[in-house]
Amino acid sequence: MGYKIDEYLRQDKLPHIWCPGCGHGTIMGNLIRGIDKANLDPDKTVVVSGIGCSGRASGYMNFDTLHTTHGRAIAFATGIKLANPKLNVIVITGDGDGAAIGGNHLIHGARRNIDLTVVLMNNHIYGMTSGQFSPMTPTGDNATTTPYGNIDQNFDLAGLTKASGASFIARGTAYNTRQLIEIFAEGLLHTGFSFIEAISQCPVNYGRRNGLSSAVDMLKCQRDSSVNIRKWDSLSEEEKKGKFPTGVLYKEDKREYTEMYQEIIDSVQEEAK
Amino acid sequence: MGYKIDEYLRQDKLPHIWCPGCGHGTIMGNLIRGIDKANLDPDKTVVVSGIGCSGRASGYMNFDTLHTTHGRAIAFATGIKLANPKLNVIVITGDGDGAAIGGNHLIHGARRNIDLTVVLMNNHIYGMTSGQFSPMTPTGDNATTTPYGNIDQNFDLAGLTKASGASFIARGTAYNTRQLIEIFAEGLLHTGFSFIEAISQCPVNYGRRNGLSSAVDMLKCQRDSSVNIRKWDSLSEEEKKGKFPTGVLYKEDKREYTEMYQEIIDSVQEEAK
Amino acid sequence: MSKKGKVKITHPERCKGCEICVMYCPTDVLVVKKGQITITDIDNCVGCYNCELSCPDFVLEVVENNER
Amino acid sequence: MSKKGKVKITHPERCKGCEICVMYCPTDVLVVKKGQITITDIDNCVGCYNCELSCPDFVLEVVENNER
Amino acid sequence: MDRFEIRLSGAGGQGMILAGIIIAEACLYEEGLNVTQTQSYGPESRGGASRAEVVLSKEVIDFPKVIKPDILVALTQKAYDKYYDDVKNEGIIIVDNSIELSDIKVKTYQMPIFEKAIEEVEMKLSANILVLGIIDSWIKQVKSSSLKKAIKKRVPEKTIAVNMKAFAVGKKLAEGGKIDEQGEY
Amino acid sequence: MDRFEIRLSGAGGQGMILAGIIIAEACLYEEGLNVTQTQSYGPESRGGASRAEVVLSKEVIDFPKVIKPDILVALTQKAYDKYYDDVKNEGIIIVDNSIELSDIKVKTYQMPIFEKAIEEVEMKLSANILVLGIIDSWIKQVKSSSLKKAIKKRVPEKTIAVNMKAFAVGKKLAEGGKIDEQGEY
Amino acid sequence: MRDRIKLLQGDEAVVEGAIAAGAKFFAGYPITPASEIAEGLAERLPIYGGKFIQMEDELASMACVIGASLSGLKSITATSGPGFSLKQENLGLGMMIEIPCVVVNVQRVGPSTGLPTSPSQGDVMQAKWGTHGDHPVIALAPSSVKETFELTITAFNFAERFRTPVILLLDEIVGHMREKVVLPNEEDIEIWNRKKPEVGPEDFNPYQETDGLVPPMPNYGEGYRYHTTGLFHDKTGFPRGTNEDAKNLMDRLMAKIESNMDIISLYEEDIRDDDEIIVLAYGSTMRSAINAISQARKAGIKAGWIKLKTIWPFPADYIKEVGKRAKAIIIPELNRGQIIKEVRENIFGNAEVHGINKYDGTLIKPEEILNMIQEVK
Amino acid sequence: MRDRIKLLQGDEAVVEGAIAAGAKFFAGYPITPASEIAEGLAERLPIYGGKFIQMEDELASMACVIGASLSGLKSITATSGPGFSLKQENLGLGMMIEIPCVVVNVQRVGPSTGLPTSPSQGDVMQAKWGTHGDHPVIALAPSSVKETFELTITAFNFAERFRTPVILLLDEIVGHMREKVVLPNEEDIEIWNRKKPEVGPEDFNPYQETDGLVPPMPNYGEGYRYHTTGLFHDKTGFPRGTNEDAKNLMDRLMAKIESNMDIISLYEEDIRDDDEIIVLAYGSTMRSAINAISQARKAGIKAGWIKLKTIWPFPADYIKEVGKRAKAIIIPELNRGQIIKEVRENIFGNAEVHGINKYDGTLIKPEEILNMIQEVK
Numbered sequence A, B: 001m002g003y004k005i006d007e008y009l010r011q012d013k014l015p016h017i018w019c020p021g022c023g024h025g026t027i028m029g030n031l032i033r034g035i036d037k038a039n040l041d042p043d044k045t046v047v048v049s050g051i052g053c054s055g056r057a058s059g060y061m062n063f064d065t066l067h068t069t070h071g072r073a074i075a076f077a078t079g080i081k082l083a084n085p086k087l088n089v090i091v092i093t094g095d096g097d098g099a100a101i102g103g104n105h106l107i108h109g110a111r112r113n114i115d116l117t118v119v120l121m122n123n124h125i126y127g128m129t130s131g132q133f134s135p136m137t138p139t140g141d142n143a144t145t146t147p148y149g150n151i152d153q154n155f156d157l158a159g160l161t162k163a164s165g166a167s168f169i170a171r172g173t174a175y176n177t178r179q180l181i182e183i184f185a186e187g188l189l190h191t192g193f194s195f196i197e198a199i200s201q202c203p204v205n206y207g208r209r210n211g212l213s214s215a216v217d218m219l220k221c222q223r224d225s226s227v228n229i230r231k232w233d234s235l236s237e238e239e240k241k242g243k244f245p246t247g248v249l250y251k252e253d254k255r256e257y258t259e260m261y262q263e264i265i266d267s268v269q270e271e272a273k
Numbered sequence C, D: 001m002s003k004k005g006k007v008k009i010t011h012p013e014r015c016k017g018c019e020i021c022v023m024y025c026p027t028d029v030l031v032v033k034k035g036q037i038t039i040t041d042i043d044n045c046v047g048c049y050n051c052e053l054s055c056p057d058f059v060l061e062v063v064e065n066n067e068r
Numbered sequence E, F: 001m002d003r004f005e006i007r008l009s010g011a012g013g014q015g016m017i018l019a020g021i022i023i024a025e026a027c028l029y030e031e032g033l034n035v036t037q038t039q040s041y042g043p044e045s046r047g048g049a050s051r052a053e054v055v056l057s058k059e060v061i062d063f064p065k066v067i068k069p070d071i072l073v074a075l076t077q078k079a080y081d082k083y084y085d086d087v088k089n090e091g092i093i094i095v096d097n098s099i100e101l102s103d104i105k106v107k108t109y110q111m112p113i114f115e116k117a118i119e120e121v122e123m124k125l126s127a128n129i130l131v132l133g134i135i136d137s138w139i140k141q142v143k144s145s146s147l148k149k150a151i152k153k154r155v156p157e158k159t160i161a162v163n164m165k166a167f168a169v170g171k172k173l174a175e176g177g178k179i180d181e182q183g184e185y
Numbered sequence G, H: 001m002r003d004r005i006k007l008l009q010g011d012e013a014v015v016e017g018a019i020a021a022g023a024k025f026f027a028g029y030p031i032t033p034a035s036e037i038a039e040g041l042a043e044r045l046p047i048y049g050g051k052f053i054q055m056e057d058e059l060a061s062m063a064c065v066i067g068a069s070l071s072g073l074k075s076i077t078a079t080s081g082p083g084f085s086l087k088q089e090n091l092g093l094g095m096m097i098e099i100p101c102v103v104v105n106v107q108r109v110g111p112s113t114g115l116p117t118s119p120s121q122g123d124v125m126q127a128k129w130g131t132h133g134d135h136p137v138i139a140l141a142p143s144s145v146k147e148t149f150e151l152t153i154t155a156f157n158f159a160e161r162f163r164t165p166v167i168l169l170l171d172e173i174v175g176h177m178r179e180k181v182v183l184p185n186e187e188d189i190e191i192w193n194r195k196k197p198e199v200g201p202e203d204f205n206p207y208q209e210t211d212g213l214v215p216p217m218p219n220y221g222e223g224y225r226y227h228t229t230g231l232f233h234d235k236t237g238f239p240r241g242t243n244e245d246a247k248n249l250m251d252r253l254m255a256k257i258e259s260n261m262d263i264i265s266l267y268e269e270d271i272r273d274d275d276e277i278i279v280l281a282y283g284s285t286m287r288s289a290i291n292a293i294s295q296a297r298k299a300g301i302k303a304g305w306i307k308l309k310t311i312w313p314f315p316a317d318y319i320k321e322v323g324k325r326a327k328a329i330i331i332p333e334l335n336r337g338q339i340i341k342e343v344r345e346n347i348f349g350n351a352e353v354h355g356i357n358k359y360d361g362t363l364i365k366p367e368e369i370l371n372m373i374q375e376v377k
């Protein structure tokens, strides 16, 4: 497939700290392939991440990279992008980082439709802190802080970001690597707020507690529960049960924030002349 | 109409501090009528508010009342309700308080479907701090921090809370007082997370800057732009432009958080016997 | 007097003169004078409650025996 | 050798033995032995890239001239 | 010490702070004086207590707030009650005539400020500028023309005429005030 | 001072911390000794450095961490390199035989820990319990039966048998170790 | 008795202490090295009819705990440095509106993400000054698992008795160390509950001192229908915005702590009449201090120790006296010198003051303290 | 010249100072009494090609400003107490990863919502200790509108020169007071810009000291492709998690401030040889102090003053010397006594130390200081 992934990886930092079979490595690898496919200038590409296993991705990617505080990556990225709109700014976050503590920045980033590409590695659990439930842990599942089963509803992040104003929304899985590369490339090239949920697997802290003891089992589960959006609509409600659509779920041409701001500058400076 | 509103108001705190023509007074009055209509036990009713002009409402309502920090009212209310599920817990917030700084608590409250009634007084502006734009200020409008016109998109809060998992969603206006009472009463009686957006007017800090210099003008504008949800669907896209639907927009029977938690307690205690 | 109530200015000191009630009154019973709400002709009041429900300042009430 | 590439274990030291590549390989070229990825019969490799794209640890590459 | 202190007090929305700024700008831009202008207000946009203070001096001003005012303007009863006792012995107090006075220790002038604003200027909100007209001649350090210039710079262009009128009405009132120094006007 | 110190070191996921807890529980619950058990680990769930320490004593233990271990177990090269120099003169070191030794100052036993875990116990993850078997007879304060009891309480019920096997294999290894004290095993 | 002997981690001892103190509510957000407290209480609370909730972040957790306390439940939250920073605004509200609750901070090395799994005592000053404005603070620091159990109960008792959030400052060593604890019999544990009003709703003022400086506090839903705000307020709970009210409230908030120093200020000492060198410590560092002192004494050095269990309010008067009789005070801390500042401030140059400071994630070893003792002796 | 004379509020002077210093980015969230800074910069920045953004909250504002600085723009945010509390976590990250930026806190009375429109100096200790863990802090406090303009520029200069967030502590009086300022000519303003690397990407280590303790900092997008993290890191910017790295980094972060005290520590004094009573103040309180001293001197009292413009780092050595020659030091503060603690800590009981403390939203009047002078003389 000829992706130039080696030079986009910080080889001297590998092997990475992720556990055997962790989906984050696969997703990061294919994000890099997506970057290559989209042909971004690596010197003009910035990766911002939060705190979590997912957040460690920034350290392995050979760009300008920023590992921030828990949940705030989008806010940092907003400053980076608005200050220099020529940069390609990618945010890597987790389901806890991006949807729990960072939920507000997610919806406000989407509302502004600022040109960021947000990749949320959703492993349905807090991996880094060893297995507490996240807002993406399915109801009824097990986690260290749900000794009697999880009673929380989980978010539909695609719906949430759509309602918030994002102009590109997609979902992929660590299982379907080729689709993932396509989605990433398309999201990176989209101008506006691109939200990509990448379903990952955490065998150690989620699988183990929920009857899926190996990464392979978890990937099979991803395979069996994901349906390409092109087929999704033709499914009956019955068939949709326990399944979720993947692919580009929503895309819209919409005014982008930093462009609109530049217009203000231009007109104010014009007037000042 | 015979609403017992006097005893639900702290008469000695009136006149309130809101400006002449401020919609918050009307909305609070009709919330109180809704409480009366829903026949809540005033001794078991708690009102929690954030910071803002809207946040001052709690001080005028004769219940257990808590004026908290900016944006966090729902989180305080969650503790109050979960600790004692027998209480009727009402949250009063503003468009800045509830949708800007408090956005995360709004979506997570909705996600949990915890039995709170959240009234968001949306005057499209930061009233208390004198007129900065909020996430509900329409694009293009004027505020003190948008000297060149607002370039931010605004939220569709009904869509946002729906996507987050709320089970009762409604919108009313200070203009349509009777509808407001109905909505409040229905929302208060609904078990689950009830979100009610109440469109208010801030003549001083929003109207003045946006060509509507009196409260009366602003109310007329509410009248002209609101459409009852029962009629909404029959409108053409053209007719919908610049308008918004009011009434109960969404309602669903869904497991409620404190009830589910009680089931955990019951079963754990049963087991422990 | 009909069974229907009539408007009463129960808390004149609270009135801020915003004229919201005036807008709502179908029969022009209410008018703001020198920043204060006043009743022109109580007989015109049809007891519709519009003013009571809309006044942001809890100034007005529709009462059954309104001695003004 | 066909123009199509063949798998190569470019970074054996990174392999964590998760068996993900094994699951993906359509022709059972890969197998984990003592926690380490190994190639059984390179000739079976059809160069489909499944393993390269799925390995979380950047161990494998499909290369055109694979001297193993 | 040539320090001169003015306190303008009333309710939020009555424009006391703008009046304070205008005096300060007149002092600085027109007269080249040193000046500090401070304020104190509650959270209410309207209705709560509001106070603007101006200190002027040829010298550098260290303490920026009024210690004992030379001039106190009080437009509400609350403001009057709170501040009337602070005024310098040689100072003066200007109040709206709706206000009930306490035991008067310094010269106090009751004037129909709002009445005149409504009736003669036909704009209640012009009361603040009217007040500037009233106190003008007591602020010896600032020429009338300077105050007027400062007003013109600060009020919306469309309202310059009506505000000039308010200033004039205020000046006229003050002349009345000066004739009868018993403070009964 | 009857203080006895054990340091178990390796990588995250090798179960060193569990092994430490088991020793501590055996000391406290079975032998009535005072004990402190501490650990240090990186953010990695797997692979990073990980260290468990146990201090036991009949007296109250003030400083809770190992100062100079009586026993050091090192399962990885990194762990060995970091800690081998700290051991008490009379202390011992147990290492997996994959590890390259440095200049040996104290008695050091190289043993095929992982090999035996994989081959004899058929569960690589049982290496931690196997290690307990090895060091058992060096911990004079704790009876074998106490350690075994503590293991049974801590491991999942289904794995008790295999873990008992691991313990036995460890003990056997240690006997070998004791015969040849040159540390070449 | 036997089943009251336990090998517990410090974090687990917080769980046991909270249950013993009557805690019925926990809200929190996971963070190393405090997550075990959440996990333990998630399991234990429902058994006693209590509630556990994992919130969306630490700001919400702090808010939630305050809400639950207003509803009448004894409430607790737990976090570490980054989360403690996030709790500050709502913690300040809790202090202002006088809400009993316990806030645990299991300290790791900061600033920022720092060294998440390594011990530190770097948040001591933050515990006092982290939120804006002056405010009353009680903070306790245990040095062993047993003390963690005890001080957790004490924290709840102080919270309820003085109607204020109480901070429990563990360090990662104490939080993660396993050690023997003998849990006391239920009957032997002293429990305080908040004072409830003795008057009916008509005569009730929520922020009026009755006897003592601590106003009684009804639960929400008991018919008192009172108002609470983070604005300065008078005894009625409503803000009037007068400067006098502000001063009165602040003075009372401070006085309720300061005038109860004899109850709140907990410390232990082992100082013999002729000891000249005093090691003052707290938390896990205390362990090394005690070890070092016993070695020093064996070597014939006249040295003793002070253990602070209550860090805030700082026992200024006591230290003043110590300063007068000591030749030198040595203060080992896992930070760049925080409590040493308080000591210096209060001894007026009477004794020499020496710090031993580690802030690299390692412990201070007994040997290092001993060396310092030998140096200054 | 004439159009450089302005009547400005302190908040407006921050705007002018920021523009003069070359600020090109503001992110913030409205709050009384700091909103005027946002409003002013919203209007002014685009004129210079700069950007203004109103974020969803203060946490995001702090984050956004750090991001913008990494992209190469001089950046500023402004808030008041409650917002300052919320910024603490990300402020700590800024200190850890050494990001030049200016954080303004226009202090109002706390804790909590407090008295939102009244002046205070209650966040002085929070400015130093608000975020978890030890960390380097520079905080400046202007006492007049003119000084606000000047110190805003200084804040940017220190931020860029020492690669760190700098806190500008206004109080509500200074923030909202209007006063004469003579804006200097552009040529007369000294401007510092961050040091850029002199080596290419291959030889670049983002956290390596080159000359001095401050590592050069490239902009994002310039091809250096470097990593930054709030974990302890070595010179490469990557976390290794070793204790040695942690210590080295912390020592350098502190040393870059402490070893530059001569540049950073700004104060003024008016102390005559025989002055025995010293009033030490900062911010708006300084105005009363100067007034009081001139009255005292007229009355023949030997009194002088010290004005701290740099509050953090505290000028310990200087105050130590002052303590030796003074009979008494009087410290008026709009809080319950914060800087007085630093003074006490550093004078070893040599001089008497007296505080005058107001925390009710009113100012300290010159008269009150004068009375104290008369008392202690």
Ligand SMILES: Cc1ncc(C[n+]2csc(CCOP(=O)(O)OP(=O)(O)O)c2C)c(N)n1
Pocket: A051, A052, A053, A054, A055, A069, A070, A093, A094, A095, A096, A097, A098, A121, A123, A125, A126, A127, A128, A129, A134, G029, G030, G031, G032, G058, G082, G083, G086
């Ligand atoms: C303010 C703050 N709160 C909590 C934490 C602890 N923490 C670190 S990572 C994490 C959760 C990570 O979960 P997720 O975002 O899903 O990432 P994953 O590890 O699963 O990839 C938490 C709670 C922290 N570092 N900072």
Ligand SMILES: Cc1ncc(C[n+]2csc(CCOP(=O)(O)OP(=O)(O)O)c2C)c(N)n1
Pocket: B051, B052, B053, B054, B055, B069, B070, B093, B094, B095, B096, B097, B098, B121, B123, B125, B126, B127, B128, B129, B134, H029, H030, H031, H032, H058, H082, H083, H086
């Ligand atoms: C943490 C914090 N940030 C900012 C503020 C300042 N503040 C008070 S109210 C408010 C906005 C209120 O707007 P909204 O919620 O729309 O209420 P409204 O006044 O319009 O009713 C802000 C920003 C604050 N009090 N606390």
Ligand code: SF4
Pocket: A017, A018, A019, A021, A022, A023, A024, A053, A054, A123, A127, A128, A201, A202, A203, A204, A205, A206, F045
């Ligand atoms: S804990 Fe889970 S998410 Fe984290 S590295 Fe391991 S498998 Fe991946």
Ligand code: SF4
Pocket: B017, B018, B019, B021, B022, B023, B024, B053, B054, B123, B127, B128, B201, B202, B203, B204, B205, B206, E045
């Ligand atoms: S500022 Fe606006 S929202 Fe606030 S009280 Fe006045 S009119 Fe109402």
Ligand code: SF4
Pocket: B021, C014, C015, C016, C017, C018, C019, C020, C021, C022, C032, C036, C037, C054, C055, C056, C057, C058, C059, C060
């Ligand atoms: S609506 Fe109420 S406040 Fe407004 S004018 Fe009528 S009575 Fe007065």
Ligand code: SF4
Pocket: C006, C007, C024, C025, C026, C027, C028, C029, C030, C044, C045, C046, C047, C048, C049, C050, C051, C052, C062
């Ligand atoms: S009740 Fe109806 S008719 Fe009567 S005054 Fe009110 S609005 Fe007018």
Ligand code: SF4
Pocket: A021, D014, D015, D016, D017, D018, D019, D020, D021, D022, D032, D036, D037, D054, D055, D056, D057, D058, D059, D060
């Ligand atoms: S997928 Fe990669 S890490 Fe996993 S077994 Fe295959 S080569 Fe090894």
Ligand code: SF4
Pocket: D006, D007, D024, D025, D026, D027, D028, D029, D030, D044, D045, D046, D047, D048, D049, D050, D051, D052, D062
């Ligand atoms: S390229 Fe395809 S066929 Fe070849 S080893 Fe990889 S997965 Fe198997």
Ligand SMILES: [Mg+2]
Pocket: A052, A094, A095, A096, A121, A122, A123, A124, A125, A126, A127, A134
């Ligand atoms: Mg996750």
Ligand SMILES: [Mg+2]
Pocket: B052, B094, B095, B096, B121, B122, B123, B124, B125, B126, B127, B134
């Ligand atoms: Mg609003």
